[in-house]
Amino acid sequence: MSDLHFYEPRNGHRDVPGLAHDPLNSIVAPRPIGWISTLAADGTRNLAPYSFFTLLNYRPPIVGFASIGWKDSVANITAMGEFVWNLATRDLAAPMNASAAMVAAGVDEFELAGLEGAPSRLVAPPRVAASPVAFECRHTQTLRLQGIDGAEIDTWLILGEVVGIHIAPHLIEDGAYRTAAARPILRGGGPGDYFEITEDALFKMRRPA
Template sequence: MFFDPREVGMKPEPFKHSVYSALVVPRPIGWISSLSAEGVVNLAPFSFFNALSGDPPCVMYCPNAVKPGTGEKKDSYQNVQDTGEFVFNMCTWDLRNEMIATAEHAPASVDEMAKAGIEAAPCNNVSPPRVKASAIALECKHIQTIDLPPGRNSQSHVVMGEVVGVHINDDVITDGIVDIHKMELIARLSYLDYAKIESENIIALKRPDNVVHPSEQK
């Protein structure tokens, strides 16, 4: 089938739900911590998230819609506009329940890390705390927010940040590389589905021209 979302949206017949979450998969989860202007900790998952560039290292996430019933922008959007800082925390399989708990639409006055029983750790170059149990955390300074074209029912914003601090748990460093075999990674699939990336399913592929990029050298 083919459809033009500008004409029929993302839920044409025969789909029961918006299909978009099933079309670009798997996705990483950016578990974003930030502080409100009043200093309240916020933590929320974003699968419209990715690394943007390596030099300088930059990441993006995309808050959409508003908090149900309030008409307010999501805290992860508003906080970064107000304070200019956020942290990417890596979500792994063992943290999936805590991650889901932080998707709750809590009022801005609620510390979502504490509410989900997640231990915080301090950052070095930004004020928001990081998730202590995350194997990797990236401290980010806000670069720019781009408003995407208005949607049928929501407005999305691409929030970009430059990485100004990198935390890597020493336990996942082996012989000079970040050892993904030591992390049970989680991927966002479609609808309510997620996948665990298990060590036996990880393979290395050499590129055809045999040129190895410096960042890929082991």
Template sequence: MRVDYSPESLDPGSFYRLLTAVIVPRPIAWVSTLTADGETANLAPHSFFTVASTDPPVVQFTSVGRKDSLRNVEESGEFVVNFAPEPLFEQINATATDFPRKEGEFDAVGVEREPSLRVKPPRVAAAPVALECTLHATLGLGNCTVVFGRVVHAVVSEDVLMDGHPEIGLLRPLSRLGRNEWGTVGEVRDLARVPYRDWIGTTDTTGTAGTGISGGQS
């Protein structure tokens, strides 16, 4: 038994809450920006966030409505995606408050900042990872704007590296769920992809198509 939901029969707010409850978990882009005059540093979490391209490296986040992050990026052409770790949970949530544009969240919430290397907006000093971005493009979709940023520099704290690679247990990323719910990593499962050459039937000389996967993985 299933329950049907039609976007045409629900108000946008109700369908928004449905989408955010079922598209989970969502990684968080903790976006820092500067106003065009360079006087106010804004900081806000955006949970519609992912990688858009790997070569060149481009990340994307979505602004629902015209928020300060979007306005600042449009005017300055730069932003930083700061990693959102579990220990900074309360500060991340506090920066989602709708402060006036000229009242920067760094100062209002008490988030320590540090200078970026390639862009003007500051980084969150306590964030274990930061991606410095220049604006690649924006795309308007309904009541939202998708912001694409080319990553021009990345910085990772040595404290979260293991054998030169960011380790999930040290990163401790937060994610957004439905309603006011947040997620942490929890159990992590490790499973490699199966190469096609190891898929049963790919090297079968009998002419019989196989099913399933072979017992070993390489």
């Protein structure tokens, strides 16, 4: 494999002939979607998808997402200390996308996306009622990202501990959560590529002992 394309991202991807579009988020894909609900201090419900999102630890469970810019979700979590992660499924793709609209902080983004909220048990922000899985989270850390020169970037990694988990019973079979049964959607690259997880994508492999 000596003829691989190579470029340095700081100089842009156009060093590779014919590579008109930045491949980065198509390569690290598909990414789970952090569909994050929060409350503003005045009680306004906020909802937004973040695909720079993942589960980072088992015990305690820690999830994190990166906001490129100081967005309303970050402001709300900083002020209120809580958020909910909602599973984005194929059925909820359109409202998930609608909740990405850049609107003023005072806009109720559940209403904007045509979604009902359901009360959480341990935190104040509501969960998306139609989503079959939700994690109630308390904010643990905010890390402002920086580059190799130590310069701070306008990107904020928000971490939170999962303190409560809601799961629709139909997703559990023989005691195990069935990932594909929820038809989760994941973000690919480009302006609008997504992947849906279905049972035929599954293969099994155990770790070496």
